Amino acid sequence: MGFFSSLFGKREPKKVRIIDDLQIEIVHRSPFGNEINKFMELSTFSEAAKYFHHAKRVHFLGWEDPLEHPKFYEMFKTARINSSQLEITTIGTKLTPSNIKELTNISPDKITINFNYPTFTLNNFRENIMGLAKQRNSDTKIILDFVMTQDNISDLPTFVEEAGNLGIDEINASNINFIISPESNTKKAFEGIISDENRGDLIKQGKARGKEEYEALINQAKKIADRKSVYFSPKPLIGNEAITCDYNPLKNVFVAWDGRITPCPYLALKNARAFFNEIEFEQPSFIVGNINETNFLDLWNDKGYSDFRAVYDKRIKLFNTYMDETFDNEPNSQLIHNNYQKLDQQLAEEKVPEVCTRCYKVYGL
Numbered sequence: 001m002g003f004f005s006s007l008f009g010k011r012e013p014k015k016v017r018i019i020d021d022l023q024i025e026i027v028h029r030s031p032f033g034n035e036i037n038k039f040m041e042l043s044t045f046s047e048a049a050k051y052f053h054h055a056k057r058v059h060f061l062g063w064e065d066p067l068e069h070p071k072f073y074e075m076f077k078t079a080r081i082n083s084s085q086l087e088i089t090t091i092g093t094k095l096t097p098s099n100i101k102e103l104t105n106i107s108p109d110k111i112t113i114n115f116n117y118p119t120f121t122l123n124n125f126r127e128n129i130m131g132l133a134k135q136r137n138s139d140t141k142i143i144l145d146f147v148m149t150q151d152n153i154s155d156l157p158t159f160v161e162e163a164g165n166l167g168i169d170e171i172n173a174s175n176i177n178f179i180i181s182p183e184s185n186t187k188k189a190f191e192g193i194i195s196d197e198n199r200g201d202l203i204k205q206g207k208a209r210g211k212e213e214y215e216a217l218i219n220q221a222k223k224i225a226d227r228k229s230v231y232f233s234p235k236p237l238i239g240n241e242a243i244t245c246d247y248n249p250l251k252n253v254f255v256a257w258d259g260r261i262t263p264c265p266y267l268a269l270k271n272a273r274a275f276f277n278e279i280e281f282e283q284p285s286f287i288v289g290n291i292n293e294t295n296f297l298d299l300w301n302d303k304g305y306s307d308f309r310a311v312y313d314k315r316i317k318l319f320n321t322y323m324d325e326t327f328d329n330e331p332n333s334q335l336i337h338n339n340y341q342k343l344d345q346q347l348a349e350e351k352v353p354e355v356c357t358r359c360y361k362v363y364g365l
C-alpha cells in the first residue's frame with residue numbers, strides 16, 4: 001500500500017464542509033530577505049489532507065510557487081482525489097510544457113497565474129499560456145492576475161489586449177497584497193491613506209476615486225476585456241472599510257509550510273513589518289496552532305480562533321439583518337435612514353479584530 005493510499009484508508013467519515021478555501025502552502029520563502037525555499041514535509045501535508053473533505057476548495061498557494069515542491073504532483077493528485085474543487089496559484093515561471101501536461105492531466109478547477117509585471121511579461125509566457133489554454137480540460141479556468149503598480153499600470157490595457165488572445169477566461173487587476181517594504185509602499189497604485197470618510201459609514205463611502213489617470217486606464221482595460229469577451233475584475237484604488245475582510249477569514253484557513261494554522265497568509269508571517277496609512281508598523285502574527293501537534297478540527301474550534309471569526313460573523317449578520325429589515329418590504333427613505341444609523345452604530349461597536357485593523361484587505365484593496 002502506497003504512502004497516500006495508506007493514509008486515506010483511515011480517513012474520517014464525510015462531514016459538512018465547514019471551510020470554503022483550505023489554502024495550503026507547500027513551498028515557502030520569506031518575503032523578507034533572501035531565504036532559501038522551505039518545503040512542506042509529506043507528513044505535514046498528509047495531516048492537512050485528512051481534512052480536505054471539510055473544505056469546498058483546496059487551494060495551493062503561498063509565499064513561493066507550489067510547483068517548486070519536489071513532491072508537488074503527488075500532493076496535487078492527492079488533493080484532486082480528496083477535494084471537490086482544486087486550485088493552484090503559480091507565478092508562471094514553472095509552466096513548462098511538461099508541467100503543463102502533468103497539470104492538465106490532473107485537471108484542477110482553476111489555475112491562476114500571478115504576474116510580477118514587468119519582471120515577467122506576457123512575452124515570457126505567451127507560448128506556455130496558449131499551450132495551457134489548449135490542453136486544459138474544459139472545466140479548468142485560467143486566470144491571469146496583473147498586480148498593478150505605479151510602474152506598470154500604464155501597460156494594463158495592452159496586457160488585457162494581448163492576454164485576451166490567449167484563450168484564457170479571466171483577468172484580475174489586483175493591488176500589491178501586503179505592503180512590506182518602503183519600495184512596495186512607494187510603488188502601490190492605490191491611495192495609501194484610508195481617510196475617516198472611508199471608514200464606518202458604508203453609504204457615504206465609495207464615492208472617492210483613485211488617481212484619475214489610473215482609473216482611466218482601468219476603464220480602458222475594462223472596455224478591451226468586454227470586446228475580447230474576457231471577464232475582467234479590477235480591484236479598487238481607494239480603500240473603503242468593508243463588512244468583512246476581502247480574504248474571507250470566516251470561511252478560509254491557511255496552512256503554512258510547517259503546519260501552522262492561521263486565518264490568512266499575512267498573519268502567518270513572523271516579525272513582519274508592514275505599511276499602512278504611509279506609516280511602517282510591526283504587524284503581529286496570529287498563529288492558532290500547528291497541525292503536527294494538534295488535530296485540525298480542534299484548532300478550527302480553538303477559542304481564540306473562534307472569537308476571531310465570530311467578529312466577522314457578527315458583522316455579516318448585522319448587515320444581513322439591516323438588509324432584511326430595510327428592503328424586505330416597501331422601503332422608504334426614513335426607514336432606510338433609521339436602519340442605516342443603527343447599522344452604522346452597531347458596526348462601530350463591533351470593530352474588526354485588532355490584528356486586521358491595519359491590513360488593506362479589510363478595506364477591499
Ligand code: SF4
Nearest residue numbers: 245249264356359361
Ligand atoms: S484583514 Fe488582513 S490580516 Fe485580517 S484576515 Fe483579512 S487578510 Fe488577514
